[in-house]
Amino acid sequence: MAYVVTENCKDCLFTDCVEECPVSCFYVVEEDRMLYIHPDECIDCNACVPACPVEAIFAEADVPEDQQQYIELNAERSQCPEAVNITERRDPLPTAEEKRKRLGLA
Ligand code: SF4
Numbered sequence: 001m002a003y004v005v006t007e008n009c010k011d012c013l014f015t016d017c018v019e020e021c022p023v024s025c026f027y028v029v030e031e032d033r034m035l036y037i038h039p040d041e042c043i044d045c046n047a048c049v050p051a052c053p054v055e056a057i058f059a060e061a062d063v064p065e066d067q068q069q070y071i072e073l074n075a076e077r078s079q080c081p082e083a084v085n086i087t088e089r090r091d092p093l094p095t096a097e098e099k100r101k102r103l104g105l106a
């Protein structure tokens with residue numbers, strides 16, 4: 001099993017999560033405007049979940065029904081040629097606060 005980044009991350013990229021991860025298994029794909037977790041590297045520690053301000057991260061078993069496609073997507077996109085390992089927090093995307101409001105999590 002592994003943890004999975006889902007739709008709420010898209011257009012946010014707050015990146016608070018990456019500094020919590022003890023095994024540095026977050027990858028950014030700039031054109032996707034979100035992060036992914038490499039499923040073979042994640043050790044299921046749960047540390048990233050409370051760090052995400054938009055509740056984008058779930059244990060694989062808890063991924064909501066309408067977000068199931070993100071399980072495969074994290075596996076694929078974390079290992080695609082454009083994926084870059086990210087371990088340090090950076091500024092969120094300019095669209096982040098607007099998206100957070102839209103999600104009702106501001
Ligand atoms: S903290 Fe949440 S929104 Fe920010 S990069 Fe991590 S998963 Fe995405």
Ligand code: SF4
Binds near residue numbers: 003023026041
């Ligand atoms: S559950 Fe732990 S190991 Fe997996 S991505 Fe989150 S912080 Fe990293």
